[in-house]
Amino acid sequence: MASEPQGGLTEYITHHLQHFKPVQVSGNFWSVHIDSLTVSLALGVVFCLWFWSKVRKATSGVPSKGQAFVEIVLEFVDGQVKDVFHGDRRFLGPLALTIFVWVLLMNAMDLLPVDLLPMITHQFGASHFRAVPTADLNLTFAMSLTVFLLVIFYSFKAKGFGGYMHELFTAPFGAHPLLWIPNFLLNLVELVSKPVSLSMRLFGNMYAGELVFMLIAGLFSAGSWMLFGMGIIGYTVWEIFHILIIGIQAFIFMVLTIVYISMAHDHH
Amino acid sequence: MLDFNATLIGEMIAFAILIWFCVHFIWPHITKAIEERQIKIAEGLNAAERAHAELKDADNKVAAEIKQARQQATEIIDRAQQQANQILDKARTDAVAEINRQKAAAQDDIASMAQRAREELRERVGALAVQGASKIVQREIDPATHKLLLDQLAAEI
Numbered sequence: 001m002a003s004e005p006q007g008g009l010t011e012y013i014t015h016h017l018q019h020f021k022p023v024q025v026s027g028n029f030w031s032v033h034i035d036s037l038t039v040s041l042a043l044g045v046v047f048c049l050w051f052w053s054k055v056r057k058a059t060s061g062v063p064s065k066g067q068a069f070v071e072i073v074l075e076f077v078d079g080q081v082k083d084v085f086h087g088d089r090r091f092l093g094p095l096a097l098t099i100f101v102w103v104l105l106m107n108a109m110d111l112l113p114v115d116l117l118p119m120i121t122h123q124f125g126a127s128h129f130r131a132v133p134t135a136d137l138n139l140t141f142a143m144s145l146t147v148f149l150l151v152i153f154y155s156f157k158a159k160g161f162g163g164y165m166h167e168l169f170t171a172p173f174g175a176h177p178l179l180w181i182p183n184f185l186l187n188l189v190e191l192v193s194k195p196v197s198l199s200m201r202l203f204g205n206m207y208a209g210e211l212v213f214m215l216i217a218g219l220f221s222a223g224s225w226m227l228f229g230m231g232i233i234g235y236t237v238w239e240i241f242h243i244l245i246i247g248i249q250a251f252i253f254m255v256l257t258i259v260y261i262s263m264a265h266d267h268h
Numbered sequence: 269m270l271d272f273n274a275t276l277i278g279e280m281i282a283f284a285i286l287i288w289f290c291v292h293f294i295w296p297h298i299t300k301a302i303e304e305r306q307i308k309i310a311e312g313l314n315a316a317e318r319a320h321a322e323l324k325d326a327d328n329k330v331a332a333e334i335k336q337a338r339q340q341a342t343e344i345i346d347r348a349q350q351q352a353n354q355i356l357d358k359a360r361t362d363a364v365a366e367i368n369r370q371k372a373a374a375q376d377d378i379a380s381m382a383q384r385a386r387e388e389l390r391e392r393v394g395a396l397a398v399q400g401a402s403k404i405v406q407r408e409i410d411p412a413t414h415k416l417l418l419d420q421l422a423a424e425i
Contacts (some may be wrong), residue, residue: 028273029274030273030274031273031274032273032275032278033273033275036275036277036279037275037279040279040282041282044282044285044286045394047343048286048289048290048293048294051290051294052293052294054291054298054377055294055297055298056297058297058298058300058301060300060301060305060308061308063301063305067298067301070298071298071301074295074299075302090295090296091291092342093295093299094287094290094291095287095290095291097294097295098283098287098290100287101423102283111285133279136275137272138272138275138276138279139275139276139279141276142275142277142278142279142280142282142283143279143280143283146280146284146287165285184282
């Protein structure tokens with residue numbers, strides 16, 4: 001909170017970067033981030049209920065405005081999937097849609113005033129609260145690991161166990177027995193880098209964005225009208241710029257997921 | 269800040285549930301609606317095109333029929349005119365023939381009447397000549413005895 005008197009900016013920011021959890025110490029595995037879970041689940045439910053309420057009344061005739069909006073989003077996502085993946089889209093399509101809308105909604109939490117949710121939850125006894133779930137590595141890794149598992153699953157499904165093993169050990173250098181180990185190591189790096197890059201990219205962007213918001217918010221309590229005015233301008237500019245980042249990050253996460261899973265279907 | 273904990277597992281489960289929900293309850297219904305609409309639109313466009321073609325056909329047919337009717341009408345008029353001309357010609361030739369016939373009959377009548385008048389005159393002249401001669405001769409001339417003479421006289425008149 002901007003009004004915490006004795007701490008100054010550093011304490012303000014470190015306070016804001018703390019997740020709300022039952023036991024406020026690092027390293028306790030079962031001490032979950034209640035803030036990330038609550039916000040992400042709430043937004044997931046919002047996504048499901050919103051789309052479901054439009055889909056339930058979906059007509060093939062003239063669509064309502066709400067249905068048209070849902071259809072536009074879906075057609076956009078489906079178009080992206082169609083461009084990359086040439087197969088049955090009955091799973092990959094909804095997967096991409098879920099990722100896009102969910103990540104977009106969670107990123108959009110960044111647009112709320114940085115102190116709003118912490119202030120409200122403080123009334124209910126939450127000592128800390130981070131409003132942006134995608135700035136939590138646990139969530140971004142949860143998503144990217146799920147995608148990673150899907151990549152593995154589809155690799156086995158598309159190529160069979162033998163085929164996938166063959167590919168892991170013989171591509172990209174060749175089938176010579178001496179090359180098996182280098183091939184495998186390279187493929188392993190390639191495989192592991194996918195979820196890591198996927199989650200770190202989203203996390204990094206959102207975390208940095210949040211941090212900048214906090215720094216600018218620090219200007220509000222700096223004690224001078226000049227700095228207060230600069231804070232307002234800076235906050236506005238960064239917020240407008242952040243709208244772009246929110247969309248782009250959601251889009252990138254979706255597209256890369258599609259690309260990874262369609263790569264799992266490709267034979268080398 | 270970078271501590272991993274059970275949040276990761278919780279979020280993975282939540283993500284999986286979201287995907288499941290989307291796969292089963294959102295995606296198929298809306299894609300179905302979209303695909304059905306695409307079919308409807310395609311059918312509508314086809315129908316419009318067909319109707320357009322049919323309209324064009326009908327227009328062409330109507331135009332052809334009008335053309336044919338006009339042609340028939342002119343043919344009928346032509347024929348009627350020809351017939352009228354023929355009737356007129358025939359009437360004219362008939363009339364001329366009738367006139368000629370009547371004229372010939374009248375001439376015949378005139379000729380025969382003139383002949384008869386001429387013969388009567390001749391007989392009367394014969395009788396007058398006989399009367400005159402008997403008055404001159406003072407005696408009865410027997411017309412029977414002098415018939416040859418009288419006929420000769422009548423023929424000379």
